[in-house]
Amino acid sequence: MRIAVASGKGGTGKTTVATSLALCLAANGGSALSPAGPPLLLDCDVEAPNAHLFLRPSWEAVWPVGIPVPQIDPAGCTACGRCAEVCAFNALAILGSGVQVFPELCHGCGSCTLACPEGVITEVVRPIGVLRRGTAQQGIDFGHGELSIGEPMAVPVIRELKRQLNARPGQLVILDAPPGTSCPVVEAVRGSDFLLLVTEPTPFGLHDLRLAVEVGHALGLPMGAVINRDGIGDDSVIRFCENEGIPVLMRIPFERAIARDSALGRTLLETHPEYAPRFRELAGDILRQVEGAR
Amino acid sequence: MKQLVILSGKGGTGKTSLTAALAHLAHDGPCGVPLALVDADVDAPNLDLVLAPTRLEEHDFVGGDTARIDSDGCDACGLCLEVCRFEAIRQTGRHFEVDPMACEGCGACFHQCPAQAIRMQPRVVGRWFRSESRYGPLIHAALFPAGENSGKLVTLVRQQARCLALDRECPGILIDGPPGIGCPVISAATGADLALVVTEPTAAGMHDLERILGTTQHFAIPTWVVLNKADLVPEVSAQVMDTCQRKGIEIVGRIPFDEAVTQAMVRGEPVTAFDRQAPSSLAILQIWQRIVAGLFGGSIDTRVERLDRRERA
Amino acid sequence: MRIMITTTKPEFDSPVDPNFGRGAYFVVVETNSMEWQAYPNPAVGAPGGAGIQAAQFVSEHKAERVISGDFGPKAHQALMAAGVGMYLAGASASARQAVAHLEAGELERLGGSPRQGSKSGN
DSSP: OEEEEEOSSTTSSHHHHHHHHHHHHHHTBTSSSBTTSSOEEEEOOTTSOOHHHHHOOEEEEEEEEEEEEEEEOTTTOOOOOHHHHHOTTOOEEEETTEEEEOGGGOOOOOHHHHHOTTOOEEEEEEEEEEEEEEEOGGGOEEEEEEEOTTOOOOHHHHHHHHHHSOOOTTOOEEEEOOSSSSHHHHHHHTTOSEEEEEEOSSHHHHHHHHHHHHHHHHHTOOEEEEEEEETSSOSHHHHHHHHHTOOEEEEEEOOHHHHHHHHTTOOHHHHOGGGHHHHHHHHHHHHHHHHHHO | OEEEEEEOSSTTSSHHHHHHHHHHHHHHSSSOOOEEEEEOOOSSOOGGGGTOOEEEEEEEEEEEEEEEEOTTTOOOOOHHHHHOSSSOEEEETTEEEEOTTTOOOOOHHHHHOTTOOEEEEEEEEEEEEEEEETTEEEEEEEEOTTOOOHHHHHHHHHHHHHHHHHHHTOSEEEEEOOSSSSHHHHHHHTTOSEEEEEEOSSHHHHHHHHHHHHHHHHTTOOEEEEETTTTSOHHHHHHHHHHHHHHTOEEEEEOOOOHHHHHHHHTTSOHHHHOTTSHHHHHHHHHHHHHHHHHSTTOOOOHHHHHHHHHHO | OEEEEEESSSSTTSOBOSBSTTOSEEEEEETTTTEEEEEEOGGGGOSSOHHHHHHHHHHHTTOSEEEESBOOHHHHHHHHHHTOEEEEOTTOSSHHHHHHHHHTTOSEEOOSSOOOSOSSOO
């Protein structure tokens, strides 16, 4: 089962909830909640990954990830321009007497390679980030992607992270999604069984929660909400969830102590063990909702 | 004309709250500078929630193209499925369909289909708006959920703001940027005269601060830092200050953690309008004064000059 | 000599468009006869790489020089590869004026060193 943790708005506590959920499942590894043992946590916020700061995995492997970009053999190229014609992203252009490639614009679709009538295009992988794999506390399998600074495209890194880091049979997967509601989030969340939305009870929180809920609907996913920093704003988020039929599975009140501990890189379960039963309940609720949806 | 972009790396550090307050001070405050305002966080635009804008214009935004298979023309050869690198072709028996959310718009399937049964169609994936807010003209946009091409939409709103600022003779553009460091951030930041990075004294904040500073450096954008919720964890604040000092980046403001910010947000106002004497408001005023001095040539407006400009605008 | 200028309107007396890649129109002018034509810029709606597509358009029209408000780094790279001279319009009030300034040697020409970091002409 794959649980995606997203929010719409940044800074609501996705990583706090995702890491706590992972720790809870690991502590209950072997039980009905997590029969295949500790879960796999994938930090899909490849622009600004943070989960590793809390779970502190020992890294077992690091490897580059990239986009296959065209390389044109000048000897065989007739400058017919077909490659530039088919490229939807202007990554190829006929300028002067030859073809110029602009690798930063290339999406790696392979269309030019297929279209070249002379067959003189080969593809070379251009690295845009790295993937890392490791094991964290309590046997949690951990993976994340990190987009290289200056690179625009997060989606290919997220795609490869999910493709290359596979769960053991029956292992639960938790995906910590990036903020926002556009393609990086969709890439992270696609294929999941449940969308857990972490929000805050403020106007910004509510506005972005609505958008995240629409993503959930577009992907046909069962959803639940966690209201973090409860008490700082008003009750419009709770009323929205009620009206939309989105179960509020946990409310974490704002406490300066929790904020401090998180600031110091400590997980919620570590510093506030009284949350352990509440996360067990959360996991149970999610499982039940997913079973129900099936 | 100067462009100031508010960034963060990590989400939730307070970019939009700060942008709204700066917009208010630029318009009403003791140092007035008429600004064109842009909400470049097109995925999750929040600036309008605290600026009370009146919408004047609304336009469709077309991202890239999306492929569409004409089932009449399709002879189920499956080549599109083979060719697609984005898992955007779904097959059920002899029926092939494009998943519009996964489709990258590359056209590989369109060009390769032997039956020519695929068409590339433009898709409206969002809207952009020109509004008049309490504190000046606002260009903002909303990408539909699961939309793509946010970078292109960000570029568009920035261009619109440039035209608007030129028309209205605004000396500056204030851009509320998105979180992260990828394409939308790059589009929001390139060509800006100054980036103000809002960070917080947390482990995650510090980690992402390094990434966003690396990004603004990569694109050669002069950068200042604002430390928000500065008194939350003094030990980590000290680390942030060390990091910035090491990198030669100036911290131009320290905003204390202040409940007034959320209270103001609930009221739909910037904190500086809600309570001028709130600790965060006072800190933001100092930041604004630094910006005026550093970016707008330091002339602190007299009331008369400011009124004149308002009449002209 | 054939010169192209980015303009906001399809007229020789139009203001210069500050943006090369997404400028609204291109005015193509033959300086010996001052005959001109305007075309909509095909790159205006490009999802990315507008500067490159626009550069390709300029190259296809065999312009020797191009004038705009500014050129992004990829547009610069592309136009260098195409061998087209790039000039900044500066304070020119219109395309016509910009051409006159160019002929009088008053416009700044961009050199070969790569343009600064911007990804897009913002």
